[in-house]
Amino acid sequence: MDFWSRLIANTRLSSGSSSKDAARDPIRRRQRFEKEYGQLLQIWRNCSNIARDEDAAENIELRLQGLTNILADESRRPLPHPCVSFSATKQIYVPIAKIATSSYNEWIIKEAVLFFATLIESEEEAFVESDAFSASLTNLLVRITGVNSIRLGPDTEVKVVELAFNITTKIRLEPRILSAWFKSHPENHANEEKVKDQREKFAGRIQKQDFPLFYLLMDYIHHEGKIGDFARTGLLYIIEAASSSVALEQWIVESDLSTLMATGLGALYSQLSRKLVIDHPPENLPPVLALSDYQHPTSTFEIVSSCSPDFQLHLETFLSHLLFWQDVLNHCRSGEVKSTLLEHFQVIFLQQLLYPSLLESSDVDGGSSVAVLTYLRRILEALDHPDMINLILHYLLALPDAESSAPADAEPSVSAARKRKSMDLATMMATKVESSYTPLLFNLVDLIRSCLKSRNQQTVCVTLQLVAAILKRHHRYATTTLLHTEGIDINTSRRTVGAHEQEVEFLTTLAGSVGGQDNFNEIYENILKDSMARVEGHPCSLKLVIPNLPTNNPRLPIIPDSLPGAPGDVPPHTLSAEDPLWNSILDILESFFINPVEMNLSATETILDLAVCGYISVEGWLMRHPRKYSYGGETDESASLHLDPDSPSFAETEKLQAISKCRQWPVWQSSALPRIFTVLEALADQVDFFRSSIPRFEELLQQRREAFQTADTIVSNPNFRPTSTTGASIPDQTSQDGSRAASPQRPSALEGFAQRILSEFGSPSRTGSPRGRKDTVRGSSTGSGTSGGHGVVSPTPKPMPAPPKEFPLNYDDPSKSGVARSLSPGSQHSGQDGAVVNQAAAFAAVDQGILARQVTLPAQKIEPIPLNFERKNADVSTDADGERGGEEEAKPENTDDQDSNDGSEAADHSIAPTPPETPPEVKTASVSHILTNIIIYQQFLLELASLVQVRASLFNEVKFA
Template sequence: MDFWSRLVANTRLSSGSSSKDAARDPMRRRQRFEKEYSQLLQIWRKCSNLAQDEDAAENVELRLQGLTNILADESRRPLPHPCISFCAMKQIYNPIAKIATTSYNEWIIKEAVLFFATLVESEEEAFVESDAFSASLTNLLVRITGANSIRLGPDTEVKVVELAFNITTKIRLESHILPAWFKSRPGVHANEERSTDEREKFAGRTQKQDFPLFYLLMDYIHHEGKIGDFARTGLLYIIEAASSSVALEQWIVESDLSTLMATGLGALYSQLSRKLVIDHPTENLPPILALSDYQHPASTFEIVSSCSPDFQLHLETFLSHLLFWQDVLNHCRSVEVKSTLLEHFQVIFLQQLLYPSLLESSDVDGGSSVAVLTYLRRILEALDHPDMINLILHYLLTLPDSEASALSNTEPSVSAARKRKSMDLATMMATQVESSYSPLLFNLVDLIHSCLKSRNQQTVCVTLQLVTAILKRHHRYATTTLLHTENIDKDTVRRTIGAHQQEIEFLTTLAGSVGGQDNYDEVYDNILKDSMARVEGHPCSLKLVAPKLSTNNHKLPAIPDSLPGAPRDVPPHTLSANDPLLNSILDILETFFINPVEINLSATETIIDLAVCGYISVEGWLLRHPRRYSYDEDADEPAASPLDAESPSFSDFENIQAIARCRRRPKWQSSNLPRVLNVLESLADQVDFYRASVPRFDELLQQRREAFQTADSLIPNPPNVRPSSTTGTSLPDQASQEGSRAASPARPSALEGFAQRILSELGSPSRSGSPRGRKEPARSSSGLVTPPPKPMPPPKEFPLNYESPTKSGLARSFSPASHNSGRDSPVASQAAAFAAVDQGILARQVSLPTQKIEPIPLDFDRKNANPPMNSQEEQTEGDEREADAPQDENDSEIGDQPIAPTPPEATPPEVKTASVSHILTNAIIYQQFLLELAGLVQVRAGLFNEVKFA
């Protein structure tokens, strides 16, 4: 190279190009790095106390930041990397760690942590495998997070825990890195093969100095946000690495992991409120509650509302830590570590906290039963690990340990570390034996039965929700404990197609007797799809609905429970008609229309869940049992055979006769009906009573149905929007139907086209017999019921501005008259008058039809309609005002009363009432429940081959 070339090459055109050239040149980059490092050491040595000298601390921070930036830039450039090599050769991380630990300055500590994180992320020089590097970094992390260190900010703490997480990630991917961070005791090496003898060599107590990184992560697993996620995931990686290291496995068994996790979970559970009321935000109240007599329960400093942000935060924190337990068990491949964790979970959390809180709960002290039952339900809904579920339900339901002795002979020998840990736990619990509780005398089943009979409506509601959670997710635990079941023979007599059609028709007829106009074909199709998905998704139905591809590979794997006492496969069974749980639910349904909406929804959901399992037979408790069928002697009796028994056509004739016998309909006798059907029929009678007592009942019911449909359309992305159709299949006006139910009644016309479509799918023509004795209303030539058109005033009770739809964002009319004229027209005035009357009707209080009450009189409100009033009407209005005065005092007593109920001896007996608006909402729930029952019975018949055709 000549003189001019060297001269041009060394010319500085700009400072920016010079810095870029220095970054590209490895030698100049190293010179710059060494200069920054030497300046850092010089500043540190000259300053006697960085915590007091702000200028020196700022300079140290800048120098550390410069070193980190150079390393980060170099790691992105091609080889060679002289700065990273310089760090490994000179071990400059040692003085940097010392500077950070003695500075007591958060900014210096943060930059030092970023410097170490950059070295960990580099793939050269194997920093994470170096004992010197691990000792220096471990000392830094322990000192800056210890008790004598300064309090770090949230951002710095996240960087610290993230650095520890990055190290555990490398340990998980490369197991040979573990010895640099975990110092095993003499006599056991991390790379030795797993054997029983090596487990016995492990002796002594664990020390934090053996694995400081482990305890660092343990300190942060209860935190929220990123810091908690990094800590929990890093701890999972360490536990997963124990499967490849016998020394680490034994160390974890004797460490404080299981004790700290169990006590931490117990601490989070203890932070939850002892007394709770279930509430919904006023601005987000579900429409089904808004259109009922729902009242917000009062909360105090001691009684917390379920929609409180602080309570929601505490509950989510507790559930997240519970899920961390589940993740630890899922990642743990060591049987000893898993057994130690489960043992501490049972003794410390389950026996010492969860069960005593259930035992000490009460529904008369402001909602403690509501609280603990809600917590247990959320626990069962959140968990799906079979061992944890088995521990909880096995203990709370007092299941027998019949298989414990059989499994004890096949288990491998337990190590000395595990034995010592179990002995320590037994010694710790021995001091609390006086205050310990046992579910042998009072278990979860007793608590559920007692809570279902509670006078606190919220207690009943949350108990039903708990039962539903057990039936849905853990049904095999309920078959022998919570439910009184009976075994059935696989060759038992099935119900016939005639009886099946009769029972389906009975349920759909009851649904039709409620009344209303809707597209019921589409509604029922959606119900059938939901029922099919529900039955197929039930955990017990997997073996029944799973396709069998061959005779050799259709066997499903066994339930992966490692603990003894877990119930195995659910056998074919049926529910006893005297089952206490079923009868308690039916007792609740008898007062269906004045019950709170939430109780009715939970009760109907529980009945559906009882009948979803494919191994339970619905005959006997939900439907009539085939053994109790009785037929008329002369009606529908198959003719005698005119052929000889030896004739070739005799077998065909016998088959035809068998088909005819199966199509016969048994006599419908109330004495042979299960209690479920009798209760449902009595509820239909109550609907007829309200229809006769409440004026404009059918119009108000249709308004309420349209109000729900409108609410569904306003919800963003509704799961199932069922559009209303006033031109579809119309339900008859049941107000004109009379007559009592006979033993063998005539078939009514309610939902006739709908029912005919169902029965035609079963392959049988419709008949005139029906379990419901209702007269047919007038019919048109097309066969559809054509009730006279009636104006439908808008549902004023719904929280929308129906008088001006454009203001509420709803351009829809609920009244045919709204298309004809303006507000000042006679039709609009008439609609307004009817709306005013409807408001008075909806607000009136009615009771169950135990005694005959006078129909509610029609009376226009003077403020809305302004009709001329004579003296007789004035007297009538005064009488009604006097009659309403004591009734208004009782209105405050309606609804949920979960706070402080009066002792039973101080509560005078009173007649429970509910508003007409509440009755209408429950009537729609009742109608939907009947259709869901009919859909479930129809789906089961086809999916499980429950119906006999010949």
């Protein structure tokens, strides 16, 4: 009965239920809201200086927090919402904005910002459309972020910019709201222009009161984190809204948006280091570098390392702002606004900063060429907007200018404002001291060609990477600038199927001559898939691969070229055999095995990117030209001589003879070979030389291959532990230090081709040879016109000798070696086991000594490196030349002094031969470094052969009749 009596008498159950009832009752909720607001006004009016009265500031903060909580709670409840209506009717946001601006208290400011945000999120009473509301809020935002305001904390700043972003979101969804926040006064501007000088007029100071929200967002676009994201996205929404307002479009053109964005980008670019060296963190050194003679470059206070955290932060900040430029152009629907932005980008950034830095760069002052070429490559890789790419490459490559015209649908007032802005920009640039150098005198092509001949290896590497980026992403700009191209006749430039098979056989035979025990069939199949994806993904090849390409294809550029002077589609062409860029790359390949690994990776990547386009013909520079085909025997035409030319059998016989001739292999003449074939064959000869001069060459090469496999497995799976089935050890493969093994973590600085090396050679299941030619070597040519040298394919493949079973592959852990596995468990503690372990350790020491020895290219005769250990069995008593090691026993001390690149060992003999003429500087490399480059060379041959095959199938480059 007590419960029912209290229910009927409407008695209170508890104080908690009383507060809930007050929140549910709209009348009581409004009374509570009015009470909080009245107390807030009373405290403010009774306090002469809130900044100095802490108690009053704390009470005001609590009252503001209470008002915000009531509004937020009411917004989640069903109608009516009397507190929101009271706020709109009484315009309580006006005194609240005044309280916050005069308080100079961050906590009060933060609560006031949250109060305004709650009103906007309520989506009632049309607050964002009210002029009084916009005036109060903009005054609050301008005052608390101005020069004379207090310094706000990061959290408060995020809330402020987020509030401005929410307003721009409302404007984007409902463009009619724009009139409450943007108020242009052209008549006032006309009067003020008479008293303002040109520079102040250009700065746009007379227009800040028209759109304060716009300039508030502009002040934060360079910030990182949420605050920068809110500012940049909000500014994009405003620029997007210019398409629905002619007044806003004209205002943006005349504002200093373009100036501030261009100067801000230039400031971020100026913060980047002028001198740079490319390096990798020691803990994440890629295996392909760890297994070579890679040395970390020296960085100083002036010369910055590319893996420095500060440098990475500056570079990412610059690139993020560059991407913001791209986003602005993508969202901008006004042609005049876009033209104004691009004009300032070209004049302020390209002409005043980027081009002078390229012009003043040098590779002798500590890496300034490395820096600017790296920055340019990162810029071209980051951008996708065709107009920005056109501006950069059109200017730097000195392409001819074209007349620009205003958009056909442009408003006359906007076009006039655009012309005035261009004149203001020209006037401002005229006041500066300009350099007399222009790209017409020295452009990017001249810089690239000079850098490719540099003695600085890093300069050559970054130059090749820049060329590869242009060829891969912006090939149409390279066909008439970087490359010397020629037109082609499709009928005479197609190679025959016989010549195609012969050239592919030549490349794969060279790859097979390197040797190895991997499954090259499976490797080659995977490389063919990669080459297919590479060709199909090239921008120029899309129209060839997919003839009926739909216009809404996501792989096509979303925004077409709008600037005049942009190159058209790439026409069918071929590369001149005398092209300077092509021959510079081939010059680099000639010293392939002693080159730095990064240089070889960059050079081979550039060659593949050069040959991947479907509109470039590979005949003449990469493959033999059909005009140079020569056939040794006479073709069999006797069958057609006895037939009537008008008879059907004559035509059929002619067709069969044409098919037979296309299938015939031309004579392999050295005079008809392109230079790259000569270079690749010379490199194969050098491999043969190293095989004959370096002891245990086959075993060391196989161990290096297995080291890459294990390293790739560790990179793919950090928890991987080598088992007894791998038989590979990483530490014994390093050239200098055993600690330079492959990192168990995924390398962050691996370049694209380095990743390809590790991925293709990284699968332990790949063992074999390409197309069934396992362990083949090149034989002499048969039926060819060459005199000496190696031919195309050996008719009888010669198998490579397998590694002796006595040579375990894992010296650090005998339990994982082949010798240890052959022992029974009961014999592990026998004397024989100890002898085998000691023998394994001896061979490990010998291999380490061989890997560390310095050798040079076989320009002159180099004596083989002798084994530095005593004979213990017949299998190891013979050196690399097949002679017994008696001389080694007689002179064991001289083995350490016999360096292959040192000609002074002749002084130890009784008769010193006449030293041959040698270059002033002989480059050397360790055996370990050469082994790594040999594997890269073999991989490149397979990739080149696969690319030729893929092109023949996709682009119909081979004729069969």
